[in-house]
Amino acid sequence: MQCIVGWRKLQLQSDMSQSHCSSPTSSCSSQGLQTHEDVKEYYGKYLKNSKDLKTNACVTPSKPVPKYIRDALTQVHEEVSSRYYGCGLVVPECLERCRILDLGSGSGRDCYMLSKLVGPKGHVTGVDMTDEQVEISRKYIDYHMEKFGYSEPNTTFVNGYIENLKISGIDDQSYDIVISNCVINLSPDKRSVLREAYRVLKDGGEIYFSDVYSNKPVPEELKQNKVLWGECISGALSWSELYLIAEEIGFSPPRLVTSSYITVNNKELEDIIGDLKFVSATFRLFKLPEDSVKEKGMVIYNGGITGCEDEIQFDTNFTFKEGEATSVDEELWRILKTSRFSDEFLFQPLGKGNSPRQCCIEKVIIKDPFRLADDQKNLPLPANNSCCGPKGCC
Structure with missing residues (x-):
């Protein structure tokens, strides 16, 4: 269930309101439940592979994809890769033996790539609410374990809602890293998603995620638009909101990794969006022990x-x-x-x-992903980077 752009019909007047719903079993509004159901239908029923995308949702990574990651991606089964709809690259460093949780794991492409990188003594869990996507990801567990030369699987895929991971049996402080590839913007309750990530992370753990951000808060009327929500637009946080939520939950201040502008190639959508701008940005947030020493x-x-x-x-x-x-x-x-x-x-x-x-030399820290995206505009595209192709997007 990863972010894409491209509904077959632009039903521009359809309603989808944002509610604070933590799971379909919680006491939330029917509109919040409808948000989940609409997203599940789109990713489960409509999209069959990346060729079904109607506009450019895949954003080319703003830095080169390292060879070891490209090599791991080539070993992922073609059906899994073809159903990948992400908007970034969510591969932090130093992964050997780590336990990783993927929020909105979709067909499992990122999970399988990471299962190769963590090695046989690491483990990757994918959680997704779309039955069809989870079915595809589970289908190829044995294939990838044989491909990687592992004696037993190091991947698990579960049905569940990222706003309430406890229902899926995911314990407190059980993961070193949480990743998410353009999924949090689709959630009707982003605070709950980040709060759950904080809960399941070990002390010293991090959430490393790519998502869509706006340059200012999205107006309420745009949040009511089904198409714009599905396009990963109207559900986007403003980047400054992310900093406030992270502080509220207890994370360290977000650290900006990459950022690239998203281009909306549809006149009707452009007119509705107006002067709002959007980027695909990758941030990393850490859960630091309360007793950790502060030193320069x-x-x-x-x-x-x-x-x-x-x-x-x-x-x-x-x-x-x-x-x-x-x-x-x-x-x-x-x-x-x-x-x-x-x-x-x-x-x-x-x-x-x-x-x-x-x-004690003070360094000017770039926090604004739009500033970084502007800085990247005139730079040549990195070599060996691909976005959407026969093997999916990276």
Whole structure:
């Protein structure tokens, strides 16, 4: 159940209101339930493969897709890939042995690719509310385990609603990483989605997700439009709302990774949207232990993470090169120190061989994905990047 653009008929006056519904079993309005049902019907009944897309929903990643990820994608079964409708690339670094949860896993393409990257001692769980998509993903478990040379499956797919993962049997603090590929914007209750992600993450865990954001709050009348909701437009958060919700729930401030503009290639939709702008952006949020120490200092990347042997681009603001000392603020120090990255860096606190001048240089942090998308406009497209093709989108 991943984000696409392209309803066969533009029923522009259809209603779909946003409600705060955590699951179909909760006491929420019938309109909220209808949101789930409409999305399930579209992804389950209408779309058969990526060729059914009518406009450009797939957004080319704004940085090159590493070879190890491309290699893993080539091993995913063709039927699984052909039913992929994502809007970004949700592959964080340092994945070996990790437990990963995919919110809105659809046909399972991202899950199977990640199951290769976490290795036989890691595990990937996909949760999706669309029966047809879950059926496709389960169909190829044995195929991929044989393809990867695993003695037993390291993937599980469950039916469920991302607003209430407990109903699907997903326990507290049970995952290292949560991912989502353009699904949260389709939910009628985004706070519940992020709150559930926080609940199931271990201390030091992160949610790494791609989604659609607006440059300002979407007007209520647009939220009532079924087509625009299905187009991943009217359900989009403004990027500033994400920061407020993350703080409210307890996550560290979102860290922007990539951002690209979404182009709406339909005159009727353009007229309705007006001056609103939308981007597909990837953010990473961390669940930090409450007792973690806040320090400024220098960190040195040890090198060797798969696909990032010489350097790791942690977000749009920080790239760490092997063996090179980098000044970081208190927040990033806490993230690196308490997460799965802790063994990948050397830490030099302020006062242990570092001068205050070295460690306290203030860096301008880019938070606005529209600013980043503007910066990317005039850059050449990265090589070896594909979006929608015979094998689906990446």
